[in-house]
Amino acid sequence: MKSKVAERIQAETPEEVRIFVRQYTDIVLRINQILKAKGYTQKSLAEKMNKRPSEINKWLKGSHNLTLKTLAKLEAELGEPIIYTSREQLV
Amino acid sequence: MNTFALEIWDDEASKCTFYTVRWEDAEESETDRFFNKYDTIAEFKRPNQELLSFILDSIGEDHGAIDALFNRFENEVVGLPNKGKVNVSGVVFLYPNFPLRLYALRINNRDDLVVLFNGGVKSAQTTQASEALNLKWIEACQFAKRIEEALRDGDIMIDEKRRRILTYKGGTEIYL
Numbered sequence: 001m002k003s004k005v006a007e008r009i010q011a012e013t014p015e016e017v018r019i020f021v022r023q024y025t026d027i028v029l030r031i032n033q034i035l036k037a038k039g040y041t042q043k044s045l046a047e048k049m050n051k052r053p054s055e056i057n058k059w060l061k062g063s064h065n066l067t068l069k070t071l072a073k074l075e076a077e078l079g080e081p082i083i084y085t086s087r088e089q090l091v
Numbered sequence: 092m093n094t095f096a097l098e099i100w101d102d103e104a105s106k107c108t109f110y111t112v113r114w115e116d117a118e119e120s121e122t123d124r125f126f127n128k129y130d131t132i133a134e135f136k137r138p139n140q141e142l143l144s145f146i147l148d149s150i151g152e153d154h155g156a157i158d159a160l161f162n163r164f165e166n167e168v169v170g171l172p173n174k175g176k177v178n179v180s181g182v183v184f185l186y187p188n189f190p191l192r193l194y195a196l197r198i199n200n201r202d203d204l205v206v207l208f209n210g211g212v213k214s215a216q217t218t219q220a221s222e223a224l225n226l227k228w229i230e231a232c233q234f235a236k237r238i239e240e241a242l243r244d245g246d247i248m249i250d251e252k253r254r255r256i257l258t259y260k261g262g263t264e265i266y267l
Contacts, residue, residue, distance in 0.1 A: 002101045003111070005123040006143060009130055013140040018148055021141050024186060025149040025160070032159055065186075 027071070027083060032060060034080045049077055092233050097247070097256060097265040100207055104151025108254040110198075110206040112234050115266065121209040121234075125193060135212070138184075138191050145184040146193075146207070155202040161195065179228070179235045182207070190214075192224060194231035196238060203254050208234055237267050 035045065042060065046053040059066055059074075075082045093114060100111035100122055111122040119127070129139035150156055161180040182193045193210035208231040211224040241247045247265055250257050258265055 001099055002103050003120065003123055005119075005126050006101060006147065009126055009140060009143050010147060013144060017137065017140050018144045021144040021184060022148050022153060025145065025184070026153070029154065029157075029159055 024066075027066060028060065030082050031074060031078075034078045034082070035060075038078065038080075040078070045077065049073065092237065094266050095234065095237075097206065097238065097267055101147065101151065102254070104147060106153070106155035107151050107203050107205055109146065109151070110204070110256060112206065112208060121230075122193070122207040125209045125211075129191060135191065138189060141184050141186070141189075142182070142191050142193060146182060150182075150205070156197050156205045157202050161197065179208075179231045181210070194228060196231075196235040198238075198249065198256065199242070201249075204249065204256070206235070206238060241267050 042056045043053050046056045096113045100109040102108045111120040113120040129135040182195050194208040196206040198204040209227045211227050214221045
């Protein structure tokens with residue numbers, strides 16, 4: 001069973017909103033997972049990237065928008081892919 | 092504190108069952124009141140939809156109620172009438188300046204059983220400063236405290252296999 005209110009609002013929610021939320025959450029979690037696996041702290045990552053720790057915190061705690069440029073910088077520094085894009089050819 | 096029902100809000104997600112609380116004399120649960128309220132305010136309609144998607148899709152279907160998706164507010168328990176530690180956290184979509192806060196209790200810190208309460212708009216720098224939100228925070232802490240006490244005292248128990256909270260007799264109608 002599901003709350004009728006949740007059911008109604010979910011039905012009215014544009015598909016793009018749901019896609020955005022899921023992808024944004026996945027990206028933030030992926031970055032945190034890589035940092036943990038590689039033993040980075042926000043402070044050490046900030047030093048490596050010549051940024052203030054507060055700026056890194058903003059990226060990871062959601063008070064600063066993650067742009068594609070930011071993601072590329074993070075991916076370059078962390079050495080692990082953050083987002084994948086399908087290269088499947090559509091017929 | 093008056094009696095409230097602890098009831099299922101959504102049990103269809105693959106990774107997490109969501110419960111909510113409803114005052115005994117109320118028709119709507121606290122979580123429904125929250126979503127209904129912000130659905131009707133134009134400024135918050137989209138954040139409201141995002142928060143719902145965050146709960147049902149990202150937590151419910153994709154990741155479960157993992158630590159990283161909950162903000163902890165232990166430092167802000169100041170002002171709580173009943174003393175003692177509570178484990179209430181906030182469900183916050185990690186997007187810049189996200190305005191809405193919904194309070195929640197992860198049952199026994201499990202990632203598959205969550206009780207959702209009410210919340211509000213984070214209009215000031217700290218929760219304390221957002222008076223209306225602070226009232227919801229205190230209320231959430233009171234709900235959580237009673238739920239945790241009932242678990243500790245054996246008045247309610249967890250059916251781990253079915254991701255359910257049951258009365259000590261195995262019933263599903265829970266009033267605390």
